[in-house]
Amino acid sequence: MTLPPPREVLAGDKVLRINWLPGSDRLRGRCHCGAEAEGEDPIEMWEWLLAHPNHPEGGPDVPPVPDVLPPPPAHRVTDPSIIRSRIPVLV
Amino acid sequence: MTSIVQNQWYVAAYGREIGRELFSRTICGESILFWRTEAGEVTAMSDRCVHRRFPLSQAPSHLDGDTVVCGYHGFTYGADGKCVAVPGQTRVPRTARLKSYPVVEQDTLVWIFIGDADKADATRIPRAPWLDQEGWTTVSGMEPLAARASLLVDNLMDLSHETYLHGGYIGTPEVAETPITTEVDEEAGIVYVSRHMADAECPPFYAKSTGIEGRITRWQDIEFAPPCLYKLHSRVAPVGVLPNEDGTDPHAFHVEVNYAITPETENSTHDFWMVSRDFALDDEAVTDFLRESNRTVVLQDVTALDVLEQVIAGEPDGYQELSINIDTGALAARRIIARLAAEASGAAAEQAAATAR
Numbered sequence: 001m002t003l004p005p006p007r008e009v010l011a012g013d014k015v016l017r018i019n020w021l022p023g024s025d026r027l028r029g030r031c032h033c034g035a036e037a038e039g040e041d042p043i044e045m046w047e048w049l050l051a052h053p054n055h056p057e058g059g060p061d062v063p064p065v066p067d068v069l070p071p072p073p074a075h076r077v078t079d080p081s082i083i084r085s086r087i088p089v090l091v
Numbered sequence: 092m093t094s095i096v097q098n099q100w101y102v103a104a105y106g107r108e109i110g111r112e113l114f115s116r117t118i119c120g121e122s123i124l125f126w127r128t129e130a131g132e133v134t135a136m137s138d139r140c141v142h143r144r145f146p147l148s149q150a151p152s153h154l155d156g157d158t159v160v161c162g163y164h165g166f167t168y169g170a171d172g173k174c175v176a177v178p179g180q181t182r183v184p185r186t187a188r189l190k191s192y193p194v195v196e197q198d199t200l201v202w203i204f205i206g207d208a209d210k211a212d213a214t215r216i217p218r219a220p221w222l223d224q225e226g227w228t229t230v231s232g233m234e235p236l237a238a239r240a241s242l243l244v245d246n247l248m249d250l251s252h253e254t255y256l257h258g259g260y261i262g263t264p265e266v267a268e269t270p271i272t273t274e275v276d277e278e279a280g281i282v283y284v285s286r287h288m289a290d291a292e293c294p295p296f297y298a299k300s301t302g303i304e305g306r307i308t309r310w311q312d313i314e315f316a317p318p319c320l321y322k323l324h325s326r327v328a329p330v331g332v333l334p335n336e337d338g339t340d341p342h343a344f345h346v347e348v349n350y351a352i353t354p355e356t357e358n359s360t361h362d363f364w365m366v367s368r369d370f371a372l373d374d375e376a377v378t379d380f381l382r383e384s385n386r387t388v389v390l391q392d393v394t395a396l397d398v399l400e401q402v403i404a405g406e407p408d409g410y411q412e413l414s415i416n417i418d419t420g421a422l423a424a425r426r427i428i429a430r431l432a433a434e435a436s437g438a439a440a441e442q443a444a445a446t447a448r
């Protein structure tokens with residue numbers, strides 16, 4: 001079953017669009033000025049679109065991922081009353 | 092810094108909640124008294140008497156025609172919030188007046204403007220006509236949420252969570268698996284997220300209400316007008332059944348799932364929910380089923396978000412989240428809300444500067 005082409009619903013003059021390309025993890029962004037780019041990260045993609053009219057060459061940045069990741073941080077909690085009162089409803 | 096966006100219209104209540112009894116609700120951190128005049132107009136003013144702050148919603152405070160009489164010492168206020176009588180003297184102090192709020196009743200909802208009343212433009216209120224239209228039947232309710240409004244925005248803008256949090260009700264595997272398209276109208280301030288599933292399992296919510304057996308074509312089209320009104324245009328049909336070329340769609344079932352996201356305080360929210368359908372209009376069993384199922388689903392979200400609020404309130408600021416493709420719509424909504432907040436605080440700063448001059 002193939003999907004229909006990306007829908008364009010909003011009709012305004014200043015519409016920004018991000019289509020998640022079916023069958024992939026990629027996003028395609030398109031500005032109302034016609035500029036288009038592909039990327040993998042929605043935050044970077046919004047930034048690229050919002051840079052209008054100066055969309056950076058080469059598309060959105062790829063968030064840097066170092067070869068060796070630092071160990072993940074602990075989840076720090078600060079409010080003692082919350083720590084004591086928290087009931088694990090969802091576990 | 093407040094996270095509540097000022098200079099906006101918010102849903103304060105369903106019209107049916109407000110009558111000739113005094114009704115109080117906290118909206119955006121402001122305690123507000125609502126009542127209907129004898130002519131049937133909804134009116135809204137501060138729920139604190141200017142004299143000694145007794146709540147005007149608290150018995151023995153009461154309505155007397157189109158005035159409210161404070162139950163403590165008898166200060167009496169008109170529908171515009173102005174004090175018209177005080178006990179024992181004829182002169183009413185000029186400062187004896189309550190803040191009164193612009194109110195519009197529309198589509199069965201009572202909208203209130205929070206912020207600078209001069210900026211209240213009723214034409215900016217988003218519409219949900221099916222709530223009050225021939226050919227639709229609606230069930231609705233409101234659940235108190237002990238979590239900030241932004242958590243409900245995140246929740247509703249990413250329906251992939253249906254698969255996990257609402258499995259067995261509205262979630263099926265296809266919801267989380269199907270890519271979305273996201274549009275933002277920068278000028279109108281609208282976020283539109285659409286997820287069209289061509290061939291999906293039919294969750295009980297739709298199987299039992301529509302009577303469809305077997306797989307479905309399921310469309311979810313979210314239209315969010317930040318900060319308050321969220322509309323999910325839901326279309327369900329047997330697999331492969333599409334709308335006609337001319338836009339008519341007689342063989343599909345349409346459900347409008349609407350939410351009004353109204354901050355109560357910084358950390359609590361009124362979660363108004365409405366489910367309107369264009370089929371089985373008079374079938375009480377369907378009405379009861381949809382009311383019960385949707386309420387169950389809303390409470391699943393409420394439980395989860397109440398816990399999440401506790402976690403967020405109890406951790407240091409600046410905790411790093413991680414966003415992926417499913418979050419594209421929620422990120423857009425957050426950005427528009429941040430922009431509205433900045434505009435409103437810019438306007439407030441300007442006004443303060445003007446008064447200081």
Ligand code: FES
Nearest residue numbers: 249252255399413
């Ligand atoms: S998967 Fe979203 S919070 Fe865990």
Ligand SMILES: [Fe+2]
Nearest residue numbers: 246256257392
């Ligand atoms: Fe949910």
Ligand SMILES: [Zn+2]
Nearest residue numbers: 031033035052
């Ligand atoms: Zn552009």
